[in-house]
Amino acid sequence: MxxxxxxxxxxxxxxxxxxxxxxxxxxxxxxxxxxxxxxxxxxxxxxxxxxxxxxxxxxxxxxxxxxxxxxxxxxxxxxxxxxxxxxxxxxxxxxxxxxxxxxxxxxxxxxxxxxxxxxxxxEITGRLYIKQKSEIHIIHKKDIVFIERSGRSTSIFTKKEIIKTYQTLNELEGELRERDFIRSHRSFIINIHFVKNFALYAKNSYIVTFEGMEERAMITKEKVEFLQSNYF
Structure with missing residues (x-):
């Protein structure tokens, strides 16, 4: 420590x-x-x-x-x-x-x-095993900043790279049962430890910015209130 x-x-x-x-x-x-x-x-x-x-x-x-x-x-x-x-x-x-x-x-x-x-x-432990056609990509869970679903593909944003997969958020969410990850939006899963700021985007949603990363995620108003009550 x-x-x-x-x-x-x-x-x-x-x-x-x-x-x-x-x-x-x-x-x-x-x-x-x-x-x-x-x-x-x-x-x-x-x-x-x-x-x-x-x-x-x-x-x-x-x-x-x-x-x-x-x-x-x-x-x-x-x-x-x-x-x-x-x-x-x-x-x-x-x-x-x-x-x-x-x-x-x-x-x-x-x-x-x-x-x-x-x-x-x-402590976040364990790894994700991501299927990529004929390959399996291994990712340490603690390195995941957020995950985004767009169309039929999913992007996993880590501290160093972006990994693409066809696995759904529902499938990945089942592998990320740690308290550190939440389904912030129908298209996003975020790691709360990397969150820098929430900025109002619309009446019921916010933009999430992360430490050391330009890419952003979305979070619903309901989930922000949940975070404030249970985490912050």
Missing amino acids: KVGLVDDRLIDLDKLRAIVKSMEGVDIIFSTTSAEEAYAEIKKETIDLLIADIEMPGLSGYELADIIHSHALNIAVIFVTATSGYAVHAFELSVHDYIMKPYRKERLVQSIERALEKAKSM
């Missing part, structure tokens, strides 16, 4: 760094007293877990968590703070944990271990 640490008090940051560094299976990607620097790293999606103080100069830890939540980034958040007043609002952002200072080492270690287990259980 890749972890980012941010606390404007150096003494508290040093404590975080010492605890996290002692754990197996965890790598510290950045450790900073600057929330702005943490924000720059978050935008790159270089981490799986952010451990942050809440009240800091400039951007707050709460604002960083709100950015992660509103953009559906696959980053868990642990708040380590001396402020109790944000607890209710923090859990509205689906943060992983809220730890009050001063805290024992074991309290933070247990929280990180739970985040590790949760990440393992939610």
Whole structure:
């Protein structure tokens, strides 16, 4: 698990760094007293877990968590703070944990271990086997950004390429049972972890844009409301 640490008090940051560094299976990607620097790293999606103080100069830890939540980034958040007043609002952002200072080492270690287990259980695994005439193309599910049905053919958009197949969305949807994929529209299946933005297109539909990709998908108003209730 890749972890980012941010606390404007150096003494508290040093404590975080010492605890996290002692754990197996965890790598510290950045450790900073600057929330702005943490924000720059978050935008790159270089981490799986952010451990942050809440009240800091400039951007707050709460604002960083709100950015992660509103953009559906696959980053868990642990708040380590001396402020109790944000607890209710923090859990509205689906943060992983809220730890009050001063805290024992074991309290933070247990929280990180739970985040590790949760990440393992939610990880997209497996492959799709796509029929292409006399060939079978193997695609890692985690690399699929979205799938579009147009006419009698289907296009699978991955991070690196577009694969064409005659398999229907119904057939592919049966293979993508992970929580990360939804049938956003009669012609589209999308991976929510790549979604960048929803833009109103018509009364009952939106255009979906994705991180690092010009191609777009469609999503119905009903599905947007479903995502807001169940994911974001």
